[in-house]
Amino acid sequence: MLSAVWTNLIPMIKLYMLGFKVLLVQLFSRRFKLPVMPRQDGKVAIVTGGARGIGFEVVRHMARLGAHVIIGGRNEEEGLAAVRKIREEHKEAEVEFIKLDLASLQSIRQFVQRFREQDLQLNILVNNAGVMLVPEGRTEDGFEQHFGVNYLGHFLLTWLLLDILKTSGKWGHFSRVVNVSSSAHRIGEIRLNDLNSNQCYSAHAAYCQSKLAQLLFSSHLHQELQRGGFPLSSCAVDPGIVDTALYRHLWMPLLLAHNVIAHLLFRTPSEGAATVLYSALSPELEGENGGGFWANGHREMTTPLTFEPQLQLSLWQASLQLLGLQ
Template sequence: MSCCSQTFIDLFVFIKMLILSTKFLISEACSSIRPLQNPLKREKEYAVITGGNRGIGWFTVKGLVESGMKVIVGCRDGPSKDLLYKSVEQAGFPTGSVEWINLDMSSMDSVRAFGQAILDKNVPISLLINNAGIMFTPYALTKDGFESQFAVNYLGHFLLTHLLMPRLLTAGTKDQPARIINLSSTAHAFGWFEINDLQAKTHYNKIGAYSQSKSAQIMFTKVLDEQLSTENKPVKVYAVHPGFIRSNLYSQTWYAKFVSLTMGFLFKSEEQGAQRVVYFALSPQVEELNGNYFENCNVVKPIALVRNRDTQKKLWETSCQLLDISKFGGL
């Protein structure tokens, strides 16, 4: 691809992002947070969340603990771990209600070690929230050779879900299935998805790579939920956009900072974003809405590219190949 062609594509994606983001922001400003009505108390049940040490992740942990759940949080050792335990102490949570296990989503070895550590506990997992993510980062390949946004936002969560599926199946029942919540984004609507170049070896675009990773989460949700439903397994899957949230994700690029500074008053808080996540984690009202993508707690049809069945199937097969998975989750 020529330099001129790359520049044109980057400009086009940037303009498309500005137009769609403005549209979505206006919609966000007009939306309200749906309250969690009559949530089930979940004492003695276990939840797993990636990246639960700050932002939406932390407030999600807080909501789950308040429901009675024990929460296993995966985040990096060092400052991330320290921040988590400081927040736990300040919240005054009961001893043992939150447990930390080291996790680096950019490393598939770390994801495997995290999953194995949970399996070794031999406890049923009622809820898995694939929350950790990065946005608009410079081009980088992980040590596994994967583009970083694709690895952290999607591929690592694909692997973790595969590893923990046996525990989710054990915890779920016909009356109360286990749940998997995949955090996606309206950014999928930017329409960037290179199924034949998922690692961006031909051309890298920060915005496009983020869009691609969030599109992948929606496609993953659809295919996995269909497999589980076909086999009458007691696990349900949801893809959720938590909203435009005031968070440190908007510090990666000058244009993200500009949007945050000029239009941040339209954003929701991290706690409000977490309320949407907790709604799908615990609300009985969404029990039969599995397999869908949601914005503001409402079912929304993703763009046609994401709904393409051939692309969904090829992404699934490619993901299994990249991770050397012969039978996903033992299904």
Template sequence: MSGFGATTITDEVLEGIDLSGKTVLVTGGSSGLGQETARAMAAKAAHVVITARNPTQMDEAVAAIKGETPGARVETLTCDLASLKSIKKAGTQANQRFDKIDVLINNAGVMACPKTQTADGFEMQFGTNHLGHFALTKQLMPLIEAGSDAQGSGRIVNLSSRGHHICPADLDDPNFETGEYAPWVSYGRSKTANILFTKGLEDRYGDKGIHAYAVHPGGINTNLSRHLSDKAEQELIKNVTASDPNFKFKSIPQGAATQVWAATASELEGRGGVYCEDCNIAKVDDISRNSGVRSYALDKASADQLWALSEQMTGAAF
């Protein structure tokens, strides 16, 4: 046990930690959990790079962070995770601009959106939440390996969700080409994929000193829910409280705490391929509706199948 829990905030996780010399890249860093993660780590002297689609929003986030921490070292990198062209461009720029990345936090995402497609024809949630981060991680891997060589270890944190309880990933019909599209099923599939990707990364890079962690941040009222109608949002809360009568929304600093913990906790050193919630490693649990990680999300055969499919779909061969 870490000594932290559901109400822990980012600054408590980082108390006494010095991130000087560390470079941290956070996707979706212009708002919500990503901006809070960037703020908290920049306040501990990390060199932080935030990515997002909108340069203006990123500039506003940087101004807010520097307003709170004068002298904070925060940079921006434009990247649209729904476009392989944008991802490749961002990767090229990152490798030109930076010497290393010690921590990559794949934080960005979309939730329960209507059926739409990415620029490359992928179903939007699977395409953004998983394939976009898969392709970006491939582009950034030389920098992550450089960080591992320089500092002794590297970390990749993938934001998943308890939404992975909804269903396994569907590796036969990832784009809903044959099955009927359902927003929450799509979200659940993509969040399971985030954990399987974590497993795949650990299997391939753990022995090189690069460790991967999947994270459930908790229920937080951020712009992730921007696609939900009032009725859909009420239905979501109804379903969540039915499975967890003690459910409470977290604040953004509480929600970002687990990914910050996964990125920095000394007790996780050398121990990747796990799913974390409330600043602790979750147990494998196929029954509980309010905690734990499903065994299908850590299945090696599924992780390997997803890896091969992702390389085929994106052309991003590690």
């Protein structure tokens, strides 16, 4: 019993200490302002979780630049409302909603099928949707929710769209996969023998594991694409601590504090979207300059664990097996 308490308490303490450190850095750092990005006419983008928060700001900005943007989300009413709002602001905006529940492998496959039926190219995939510190539970297919939604769902989505992303890219105009992660990856551990947290559940540990898994996936994918010579890059982004609904499952005392200080210390969704947009659109990140891990408008070094080839490969192979992929 005591062991289980410590298993839950230690990751929680580590995550909240990291959060406090990140808030201090944000407080004393100049916030990245997105430079003017080139027009995106003719390009097609998919943004998961694009109906609110950071994702909505990403969709809105891309649509304003002329891209055809598809919002993937599980709440149809919310998604259609986001589409209407963007079209009201920009009457010529090409934006649409397709239902996507990342907690359901069937829903992911149906989303990809509906997208394929439109016979569109795909230049940008922003894997943005996610859950944080949710109570213990399983996805439709039996995966732990953080691992299943934040990581495995996006793994499958990317895998099923890879052929379109590859053929849509051109030399000098690479397609891009942008994985929205978190500084929480720095204290994450990959438990290859217990990826679904069956042995002992900690929401904090599970969340951090899912964010580290995203970085390992992003890095391994980028290397595979480079080795294959494809005009497609993959990078990961930390948007910082942003004032969104993601924090509604915080420990209660911190949740009450969050409601008081968020507007003072947290970044706005627009500010959080800035580095995501930079990674997805900037000509400076073309070709060999793509990839890596980005935060506050700059490429950053991350933990040595992220670059461990054997861990990347082991997680990749385990993911393929869990998803029933070749």
